[in-house]
Amino acid sequence: MPSFIVHFAHYHEDFCLAELEALSVLEGVKIGYNKTSYSLDSPILLIDVESPALAEKLVRRAILIRSISEYWGNGSTYDELFAEVKKTPERWQQYMQCSFKFSVEGFGRSLTQKEKVAVIESFSFLGFQGPIKMKSPDAEFFVYEDYGKSDLPFPAEKPKHIWFGRVVGRGSRDLVDKFDVKKRKYLGNTTMDAELSLVMANQALACPGSLVYDPFVGTGSFLLTCSYFGAYSMGSDIDGRQIRGTAGFRRGVDGIKANLAQYQLAGRVLDTTVFDICRNPWRSGPMFDAIVTDPPYGVRAGAKRLGRKNGTVPEKSFRIVDGIENHRRDDYYPPTVPYEMSDVIADLLGFAAEKLVVGGRLVYWLPTVTDEYDPKDIPLHPALRLVANSEQPFGSWSRRLITMEKIAETGPANVLSFLNKAEHEPAHKNFRDKYFSKFESVSPTDSQ
Amino acid sequence: MRLITHNMLKCHVKNCTDPDKQFPLRFKDVQLEQIEADRNDEFLVRMLPRIDWAALLKTAKELNIELPDKVPESPADDGEFLSTLHTVILETHVKDGSMVCDGCGHEYKITNGIPNMLLAEHEI
Numbered sequence: 001m002p003s004f005i006v007h008f009a010h011y012h013e014d015f016c017l018a019e020l021e022a023l024s025v026l027e028g029v030k031i032g033y034n035k036t037s038y039s040l041d042s043p044i045l046l047i048d049v050e051s052p053a054l055a056e057k058l059v060r061r062a063i064l065i066r067s068i069s070e071y072w073g074n075g076s077t078y079d080e081l082f083a084e085v086k087k088t089p090e091r092w093q094q095y096m097q098c099s100f101k102f103s104v105e106g107f108g109r110s111l112t113q114k115e116k117v118a119v120i121e122s123f124s125f126l127g128f129q130g131p132i133k134m135k136s137p138d139a140e141f142f143v144y145e146d147y148g149k150s151d152l153p154f155p156a157e158k159p160k161h162i163w164f165g166r167v168v169g170r171g172s173r174d175l176v177d178k179f180d181v182k183k184r185k186y187l188g189n190t191t192m193d194a195e196l197s198l199v200m201a202n203q204a205l206a207c208p209g210s211l212v213y214d215p216f217v218g219t220g221s222f223l224l225t226c227s228y229f230g231a232y233s234m235g236s237d238i239d240g241r242q243i244r245g246t247a248g249f250r251r252g253v254d255g256i257k258a259n260l261a262q263y264q265l266a267g268r269v270l271d272t273t274v275f276d277i278c279r280n281p282w283r284s285g286p287m288f289d290a291i292v293t294d295p296p297y298g299v300r301a302g303a304k305r306l307g308r309k310n311g312t313v314p315e316k317s318f319r320i321v322d323g324i325e326n327h328r329r330d331d332y333y334p335p336t337v338p339y340e341m342s343d344v345i346a347d348l349l350g351f352a353a354e355k356l357v358v359g360g361r362l363v364y365w366l367p368t369v370t371d372e373y374d375p376k377d378i379p380l381h382p383a384l385r386l387v388a389n390s391e392q393p394f395g396s397w398s399r400r401l402i403t404m405e406k407i408a409e410t411g412p413a414n415v416l417s418f419l420n421k422a423e424h425e426p427a428h429k430n431f432r433d434k435y436f437s438k439f440e441s442v443s444p445t446d447s448q
Numbered sequence: 449m450r451l452i453t454h455n456m457l458k459c460h461v462k463n464c465t466d467p468d469k470q471f472p473l474r475f476k477d478v479q480l481e482q483i484e485a486d487r488n489d490e491f492l493v494r495m496l497p498r499i500d501w502a503a504l505l506k507t508a509k510e511l512n513i514e515l516p517d518k519v520p521e522s523p524a525d526d527g528e529f530l531s532t533l534h535t536v537i538l539e540t541h542v543k544d545g546s547m548v549c550d551g552c553g554h555e556y557k558i559t560n561g562i563p564n565m566l567l568a569e570h571e572i
Contacts, residue, residue: 209490211498232491234453236565243562257561267486270538271453275565279572281460283471287498306572314570327568330557334569 010043018388056169069165098138108147210289240274307337372427459549469551478545
């Protein structure tokens with residue numbers, strides 16, 4: 001298979017490869033690459049794809065890929081690169097007369113216009129005679145100088161490596177701007193940023209014909225991004241004020257519905273419903289192609305589930321208020337109790353194992369404490385296969401985007417859920433307490 | 449709320465477990481609205497096995513909506529059927545009203561198209 005140069009956005013590095021793999025499944029485009037050749041320090045990856053047309057298809061929905069180019073050469077110096085390019089002169093022929101342009105980019109150092117022109121001129125041996133056209137040229141060539149990731153104040157003078165190719169396709173990074181939360185009519189204080197919401201839609205394989213569900217829908221970011229890519233979507237939340245937009249930022253704009261109108265997605269975002277996922281009214285059986293969610297960590301929005309604080313006797317349901325039983329009143333809101341993080345996740349996996357169709361995906365965020373993190377913390381379920389685990393670090397804690405795929409039908413979810421619960425206490429347990437104590441572990445008292 | 453969503457929801461009050469009564473929920477005092485939606489035949493065909501047809505038929509009758517008694521043998525090739533299905537499950541909205549459980553009598557309110565499925569303290 002021919003080789004192509006993938007140019008990652010070099011942002012959220014730990015998510016790039018996972019997204020590329022998801023796109024390969026989503027678009028049905030086979031790829032091959034050497035896993036050891038990928039480094040978080042470089043935004044370039046060489047992959048094999050059957051044709052330029054398939055390479056273009058592979059990246060068209062990509063959020064973390066800027067472009068993909070047909071490989072023409074690489075080298076640690078320009079002499080090496082030119083020698084490589086000159087090995088396949090037959091490739092040059094079809095671009096002799098067409099309009100073209102060159103793009104030169106540096107990683108780890110920015111290039112001046114003068115430097116770029118010098119680089120472009122050094123390729124004159126190709127002998128292209130067509131006109132140079134900056135806007136929509138027939139062929140676009142791409143020179144990439146990698147100076148390496150450096151913390152030094154003065155970057156290296158010479159690139160460590162140079163890549164050269166013909167651009168055959170681009171990702172969809174313009175969507176990051178389109179879905180920018182600042183531009184949304186409605187948002188809340190836990191609204192996920194646009195870029196990661198879009199990446200999640202790719203991880204979930206959201207596409208025309210699929211049904212996606214978010215059980216902690218909040219202000220509905222994931223419904224927007226998944227449905228933008230053609231999926232039908234549904235959401236629920238224990239807090240109806242988030243859905244209706246009667247609390248939080250920008251209240252009074254009609255909540256999630258305002259965003260559906262803004263992005264013209266009301267035809268595919270089917271419904272948002274108010275209930276507690278722990279006591280959910282879904283009838284039994286698999287229904288969803290993907291579950292995409294940001295479970296409440298209990299930090300900014302305290303996680304809650306329905307429950308009684310003391311004992312088992314319902315106290316307030318039947319109290320008579322203004323002549324009617326309390327629970328029949330329009331403004332009745334049932335009591336809630338805190339919902340511990342590790343329980344949220346265990347329940348989510350059990351729910352996904354039952355409600356996803358086989359082959360469907362669960363995509364969710366898991367907060368972890370950096371010092372205590374152990375790969376064993378990632379909750380497993382016999383019906384779910386771990387597909388990807390990408391970390392977004394925030395210093396003393398991280399959040400991880402976990403992608404799982406349902407591989408088999410199972411029996412009742414609660415019997416199987418969380419097999420590793422007993423022998424291992426995950427570091428995200430009591431995450432809220434750890435967050436507010438700034439992750440300082442209680443050190444044992446000195447006793448000498 | 450669309451009828452596709454209604455077809456997926458059952459009464460979940462504690463001790464209300466009679467499968468013949470907790471689903472489908474019966475509409476009461478509902479205000480219907482037709483809103484155009486994006487049609488995708490692949491989606492409709494994929495959803496068919498996930499839809500409880502008997503329940504949908506029962507609900508449609510209550511609302512005086514026409515629907516064939518049975519799903520045709522090859523729905524993917526039946527444009528007329530898919531068109532009807534699309535109109536019923538994706539374009540028919542309940543704007544306001546409620547859904548009542550024939551088992552326990554719980555009334556789930558629908559306000560501005562958003563169903564409130566929360567349970568009261570004594571129902572969990």
